[in-house]
Each structure stands twice: as structure tokens, then as C-alpha cells.
Amino acid sequence: MKAGVMRWGPLVVALLASSGASADMARRRDAVVEVVQKVSPAVVYIGTEQEVESRFRRRSPLEEFFGGMGGGEQGRQKIEGLGSGVIIDPTGIIVTNDHVIRGASAIHVVLADGRSYDAEVIGSDAGNDLAVLKVTAKEALPIARLGTSADLMIGETVVAIGSPFGLSKTVTAGVVSAVGRTFRADNRVYNDFVQTDAAINPGNSGGPLLNVDGEIIGINTAIFGGGAQGIGFAIPADKVRRIVDELTRFGKVRPSWVGLDAVDLTPRAARQLGWDRSYGALVTAVETGSPADQAGVKRGDIVAELGGSRIQDAEDFDTRVRGYPARSAFPLVLFREGATRTLQLTPSEFPPRMVESLAWDRLGLKVKETRGVLALNGVRAGSAAAEVGLEPGDIILRVNNQPVTSADGFKEALITARRGRSVLLLVRRGRYGYHITLPFEQDRGPSL
Known part of the structure; x- marks a missing residue:
């Protein structure tokens, strides 16, 4: 009897230990763990490349003489960026932030399982800081379901998944701290955001904020105060759905x-x-x-x-x-x-017929295409445009940093800009260019 106990003792102990470990794991598998296991395959790392002119490298006299012939790429440098995104359609539709991919010459998407794809931009909108990408895969891709932000409760548990500082598949958890939050950052006012205390750091931008059912209730997009502890923001899911639908269908958000x-x-x-x-x-x-x-x-x-x-x-x-x-x-x-x-x-x-009235009554400008450029052919007396010295014949190059070369382009840019309190113009007169800010006069012209 004693020998039998000695022989089977180690096996009994092992079985008990195994049973205890299984029970312990079952107890530890809470809602956050289940969300991560369910959704993380749909969260992607986004790497970008952007080519910019180098301000530090001087060209050699030989390069100056030949104007850069034989070395066209010299004097330029590549800047790499990073962010996160989430797949919302098995055909490869990915949602991220506009600022993650803005100005990128190349966009690379890496899935949680290591697969890598080049991505194309379906559409982006800087005003709402959202962008839609598309990758082409041979098989259906894992997705996360876009939920609703209409029924969010203050204090409910949320999970953020992304690639902060390039550390892919990073998970943080917290609660909904506030909804409908407005804050100011980078000289801009941001409205109607979900605030959370789940840690959100550089690189999390574009990743999902999830509820305990694994549904996307926001797209992480902003860090308050340069990374203040416990304060992060996400674009609410209902707004994401509206903007993504526009970008997917039209490539832009119709004003x-x-x-x-x-x-x-x-x-x-x-x-x-x-x-x-x-x-x-x-x-x-x-x-x-x-x-x-x-x-x-x-x-x-x-x-x-x-x-x-x-x-x-x-x-x-x-x-x-x-x-x-x-x-x-x-x-x-x-x-x-x-x-x-x-x-x-x-x-x-916005009715196109009203754009000319908007330009004349609110800004004091009339424009006309001539010889491939957009020129002023009228300035209303007493307007802000007249007060700053704009004259017929001046060439408009940009509206709110958007290049314009035609009357239709000017109309589209003005429709987009009209809800601001002012508009920034880049105007050329002779050999010189001038940035001029004109206010929209609120007591004249069509309502916005």
C-alpha cells in the first residue's frame, strides 16, 4: 500500500497541478483577454515613407552645373512614419487617421500574423482626421466590427490596441472618461471626441478603441498635452461610420x-x-x-x-x-x-450656384480662368480684400493650402473652406507670392 502511494504520487500531483492551471486560466480569461484574442488579428501596423527636400545637404558645384542630372534623387531624404489601423472589411478595407498617411509616398501595412502589403488610399479627410486604405490579399482578411458610440456609458471598460512607438500588438485598457469632449491642440479645436484613460501614445493613432463585446466604438487619434497620463481621445464610431461611407463611395467627404x-x-x-x-x-x-x-x-x-x-x-x-x-x-x-x-x-x-455669391459677398472676390491660371477680375469696394490691397490681375495659387488652377477648383476649395471664420489665400503678383487671410463677412451673402 505504501509502495503504491509512492508510485502514483507524482502522477496525482501532476494531474492536480494541470487541473488547477486550467481552472486558473479560465478564471483569468476576463472580458479584456477575450476582446484582445478576438480583435487583435484585425489590427494592423502602418508604416509610411515621405520624400522631402533636404535642407542640410549642399549640392556640389558639378551638380549645380548639371542641374542635378544623373542624381535627381540627391538632395532629397525619406522620412518614415508609423501608426495603426483596423480592418473593417474582409476585402482589405482599413480605417486609420488622415494624419498617419498624409503626404506619404508609400504606405505599408503589416498584419498581426506578419503578412505585409502595400496599401493604396481610397480617400481621406483632414477635417475629420480619417482615412480609408485598401490592401489586396488572396484570401479574406480578419475584421473588427464597427459598433456604435451612441450608447456609451461613462465608466465602461474599453480596450485600445495599436503600435505605440512602433511596438506592434500593444494592448491597454481603461474606461470611457467622457463623451462629446472638446479640446484644443496644435492650434486647432477638436470637437465631439470620446475621452479615455486607456494609455494612448504616439503610434496608437488610427487603432481601434473597443468595448467589451469587441466592437469598435472609436478610432484613437489624439494625445492631450503631449502625452499626459490618463487622457486620450478617439473619434466616436458613429462619426467614423458616416465619414468612412463617404470616403469609400466618393473618395472624399462631400461638403x-x-x-x-x-x-x-x-x-x-x-x-x-x-x-x-x-x-x-x-x-x-x-x-x-x-x-x-x-x-x-x-x-x-x-x-x-x-x-x-x-x-x-x-x-x-x-x-x-x-x-x-x-x-x-x-x-x-x-x-x-x-x-x-x-x-x-x-x-x-452646397448649391454650386451660390459659390459666386459666396466669393463676392463674403470675400469680395471675383475670379476668372485665363491662360491656365486663376486670376482676380473683380474686387468689391469696401471689402477686406480691397482693404489689404488685392487687385484685378492678381493670381490665386492656393486656397487654405489647397492648389487651385481653375474656376471649378476654386469653387470646390471655397465650399470646403466656407465654414471657417476666414480663408487663407496664396496670391501671386508679378514675381512675388503673398499669403493673405481674408475673413468671411458674416453679415453678407448666403448662409453657410
Whole structure:
């Protein structure tokens, strides 16, 4: 009996240890582990290359003489970038940030299993910081499902997967800290973001923020304060869905038009209108026949909420509207005569017929194509354009850093730029170029 125990003792111990390890692993396999195992195959590393002129290398006298012949690439250097992305369609459709791939001459995508592909850009939008890429694979690729951000709860668990500092397949977990967050970074105001305390570092940009069901509830895009601990941001999934659909179908986001002007709500105006809150934007004009007019918006209304989140001021309203492409309806909560009411507003594409009026009434400019360039052929007296000295015959090269060479290109650039408070022009006169900022005059012309 004693010998038998000695013989079977080690096996019993091993079996008990194995059973204990299995039970322990089952206990440790929580929701975060399951999300990672489910979604990580769909998260990709994105490497980019960008060629720029080198400011440091001097060309030799021989190169100067031959103008760089035989060495055209000399004097240029490659800058490498990195980021993350997530596959949302098995045919190879990938979502990432616009700033991850902006200006790239080559884009490489590496899957979690090591497979590598060259990617093409289907479409990108700097205003919403989203881009759609496409890779071609012989077989269906693993995907992550795009969920909704409409029902996010403050405090619910979220998981971020990406490649911070180039360390691929890095996982961090945290909670939803806030929704509808507005913040300022790099001299820009960012609106309607999901805030999380899940660690998000350089290289995480473009990767997914996931709920415990493994659904994408945001695309990680920003770091507050240069990497402050516990503060990261993601573009909410509902906005991602709208923008990705536009980029996939049209290659760009079609500028939307609602046909109203709004200004910041002052405390005095709020008191006069009976509004006892510190947020909101005041409607000052509604274009007859516009989407806003058809929805029932009136001059003097206070815009309180858009898409379920508060509107802080006029800039917040304009930025939020840009997140809804043409024909994408959204709820608008207004305050009028002591009561709130909710309207459904469906923006349309900006009417091309109104662009000339927009340029003349808001900027004081008329343009004309001549000899392959875009020249001014009219400057309205008393306008900001006239005050800075613009004259007929000046050549417009860029609108908000977008090259323009035709009247149609000018119209498209102006439609995109119109929701800003001003527009930056690069103007050439003779041999010299000048950057000029012109304000959109808010008391003239069509509503935006």
C-alpha cells in the first residue's frame, strides 16, 4: 500500500497541478483577454515613407552645373512614419487617421500574423482626421466590427490596441472618461471626441478603441498635452461610420450645407431670450429654402444640442456639422420662446450656384480662368480684400493650402473652406507670392 502511494504520487500531483492551471486560466480569461484574442488579428501596423527636400545637404558645384542630372534623387531624404489601423472589411478595407498617411509616398501595412502589403488610399479627410486604405490579399482578411458610440456609458471598460512607438500588438485598457469632449491642440479645436484613460501614445493613432463585446466604438487619434497620463481621445464610431461611407463611395467627404449662420451666445442675449444655461449658439440667419429652413429653424433660436451632445458655441456648431456629410440626418435641439424642441435636419450639398455669391459677398472676390491660371477680375469696394490691397490681375495659387488652377477648383476649395471664420489665400503678383487671410463677412451673402 505504501509502495503504491509512492508510485502514483507524482502522477496525482501532476494531474492536480494541470487541473488547477486550467481552472486558473479560465478564471483569468476576463472580458479584456477575450476582446484582445478576438480583435487583435484585425489590427494592423502602418508604416509610411515621405520624400522631402533636404535642407542640410549642399549640392556640389558639378551638380549645380548639371542641374542635378544623373542624381535627381540627391538632395532629397525619406522620412518614415508609423501608426495603426483596423480592418473593417474582409476585402482589405482599413480605417486609420488622415494624419498617419498624409503626404506619404508609400504606405505599408503589416498584419498581426506578419503578412505585409502595400496599401493604396481610397480617400481621406483632414477635417475629420480619417482615412480609408485598401490592401489586396488572396484570401479574406480578419475584421473588427464597427459598433456604435451612441450608447456609451461613462465608466465602461474599453480596450485600445495599436503600435505605440512602433511596438506592434500593444494592448491597454481603461474606461470611457467622457463623451462629446472638446479640446484644443496644435492650434486647432477638436470637437465631439470620446475621452479615455486607456494609455494612448504616439503610434496608437488610427487603432481601434473597443468595448467589451469587441466592437469598435472609436478610432484613437489624439494625445492631450503631449502625452499626459490618463487622457486620450478617439473619434466616436458613429462619426467614423458616416465619414468612412463617404470616403469609400466618393473618395472624399462631400461638403454639407444647412443654410444657417450662428454666433456665440453672450450672457446678455441668453438672459433676454430666457436661456439660463452657459452653452449654446444663437441663430442669426436662415437661408430661405435651405435644409435649416425646411426643418423649421428660425432666426433667434438657440442651438442647444446636435446629435445628442451639447453645443458649446458657434465654432463647436460649425465643426460638428462638418461631421455630417450631405444627406446624413441629425437631431437638433433648439430653445425658442421658453421651450426646447427637437428637429430633424438633413444637410444637402452646397448649391454650386451660390459659390459666386459666396466669393463676392463674403470675400469680395471675383475670379476668372485665363491662360491656365486663376486670376482676380473683380474686387468689391469696401471689402477686406480691397482693404489689404488685392487687385484685378492678381493670381490665386492656393486656397487654405489647397492648389487651385481653375474656376471649378476654386469653387470646390471655397465650399470646403466656407465654414471657417476666414480663408487663407496664396496670391501671386508679378514675381512675388503673398499669403493673405481674408475673413468671411458674416453679415453678407448666403448662409453657410
